[in-house]
Amino acid sequence: MSGRIAKARLMAYDVLWAIAKQGAYAHVILHEVLDREHPTPNDAALASEIVYGVLTWQRLLDHEIALHSKVAVQKMDFQVLVILRMSLYQLRFFSRVPSYAILSDAVELTKQVAFRASGFVNGVLRSATRTPHKESAAKEGDCTQLAQKQRGVYLSFPDWLVDHFTRQFCDETACEIMEALNQKVARTARVNTTRYTPSEVIQALQEEGVLAQRSPVSPYGIRLPAKVNPTALAAYKEGMYTLQGESSMLVAPLFGDMRGKRVLDACAAPGGKALHIAELAHDQAEVVAVDLHPHRVQTILQQAKRLHLSSIQAFASDARAIAISGSFDAILLDAPCSGLGTIARKPDIKWRVLPSDIEQLAELQSQLLDALAQRVQIGGLLIYTTCTLSARENELQIREFLRRHSNFQLEPLHFELVSDTLCQIMQAKPLEAGMAYLLPQELGTDGFFFAKMRRVD
Numbered sequence: 001m002s003g004r005i006a007k008a009r010l011m012a013y014d015v016l017w018a019i020a021k022q023g024a025y026a027h028v029i030l031h032e033v034l035d036r037e038h039p040t041p042n043d044a045a046l047a048s049e050i051v052y053g054v055l056t057w058q059r060l061l062d063h064e065i066a067l068h069s070k071v072a073v074q075k076m077d078f079q080v081l082v083i084l085r086m087s088l089y090q091l092r093f094f095s096r097v098p099s100y101a102i103l104s105d106a107v108e109l110t111k112q113v114a115f116r117a118s119g120f121v122n123g124v125l126r127s128a129t130r131t132p133h134k135e136s137a138a139k140e141g142d143c144t145q146l147a148q149k150q151r152g153v154y155l156s157f158p159d160w161l162v163d164h165f166t167r168q169f170c171d172e173t174a175c176e177i178m179e180a181l182n183q184k185v186a187r188t189a190r191v192n193t194t195r196y197t198p199s200e201v202i203q204a205l206q207e208e209g210v211l212a213q214r215s216p217v218s219p220y221g222i223r224l225p226a227k228v229n230p231t232a233l234a235a236y237k238e239g240m241y242t243l244q245g246e247s248s249m250l251v252a253p254l255f256g257d258m259r260g261k262r263v264l265d266a267c268a269a270p271g272g273k274a275l276h277i278a279e280l281a282h283d284q285a286e287v288v289a290v291d292l293h294p295h296r297v298q299t300i301l302q303q304a305k306r307l308h309l310s311s312i313q314a315f316a317s318d319a320r321a322i323a324i325s326g327s328f329d330a331i332l333l334d335a336p337c338s339g340l341g342t343i344a345r346k347p348d349i350k351w352r353v354l355p356s357d358i359e360q361l362a363e364l365q366s367q368l369l370d371a372l373a374q375r376v377q378i379g380g381l382l383i384y385t386t387c388t389l390s391a392r393e394n395e396l397q398i399r400e401f402l403r404r405h406s407n408f409q410l411e412p413l414h415f416e417l418v419s420d421t422l423c424q425i426m427q428a429k430p431l432e433a434g435m436a437y438l439l440p441q442e443l444g445t446d447g448f449f450f451a452k453m454r455r456v457d
């Protein structure tokens, strides 16, 4: 395509078009396009910002496009709709880019992909630039004062999700959750504490010109700047850290001391938590990591090698029928889930997940729990976690499991956090001891759910 269009916008268009037209996953297709185009770090960051910004605000953007267009949004070609969304996003959210540059790129791009629509695109965007952003007042207003439908528009969530969060968490908390899921989450990594301290890793990164900081949430975490590619750094290649969200870093410490113990991570890929369990046991546990997908199992093995961990075995298997004999001192089921807690990092989940997916996933989770319960030794632990915010996949799932398996009991959760204040936040929840949510607005992390059970008989 023409060199006259800013490269970042071209890449963002390619990614957003593939998502709209082919249902591609945003993080996968963005990674592919960035790999193919070799952009500068600034262009890569700008393209990512446009892609994730458009996906976050898609409903609000479509609402505004409709105000300036005679053609209904649902009837527009994908090419045209994508160009309008990304241009309007930049007009509304990027004060540093002049509108004429955004409009000129939009028209040029339309000429290349949908020639006859260039006048239309120009007209819609010109109308939008002439109109002050009327919606912003409502957007900044108190979410709890808005009717359900308006919340969906101004917070840019589908109606069913607004309804879902409101029913589960009530008005105020639901609003806070959705607002937090529209904010950026810090890019974080977990230090490989078998070999390094967080300060040593921060120092090594500084020597590579990268300013990292201690995580304000997990004692194992560091926060990385948004513009670096953390897997391209020497510190990463030497096995100093693993990319992991701060809420995920809270899972492995829940097991306590696993040295000399046999631990199963039943849905383990890409290995974040299994590797952390091995690290916390000083590489002296027997960690069996299983995942359904063979190529993802390879990733676990590669990561173990990079981190110099030898206590991990990894196998491809359906965790409902694992072909490995014996029982385990502890099992982690970090279950496949709807991922609603990770919308800040994967905003396409807003538009991809449907209520029927929650039902299907809940059925799979319950089958996984039943199968794995048989493999926990008497006295052993079963920890169940998800990165979603849906009772059906979380507390209801666990309550039903406990009804079916009276030989399991909930056990108090003790989170390893950087301060007692954070622990109090985590414990002030309306769930029974042994189950907890970490909501995205509480510590600025992904939303997460934890349940810890012990087999007593």
Ligand SMILES: C[S@@+](CC[C@H](N)C(=O)[O-])C[C@H]1O[C@@H](n2cnc3c(N)ncnc32)[C@H](O)[C@@H]1O
Residues within 6 Å of the ligand: 248, 266, 267, 268, 269, 270, 271, 272, 273, 274, 290, 291, 292, 293, 296, 317, 318, 319, 320, 334, 335, 336, 337
């Ligand atoms: C939430 S992810 C696990 C993330 C991982 N624990 C980590 O910390 O990196 C869920 C995983 O479950 C796997 N999975 C889905 N169905 C499965 C099944 N029936 N048996 C085993 N693994 C399964 C998926 O391939 C996916 O990798």
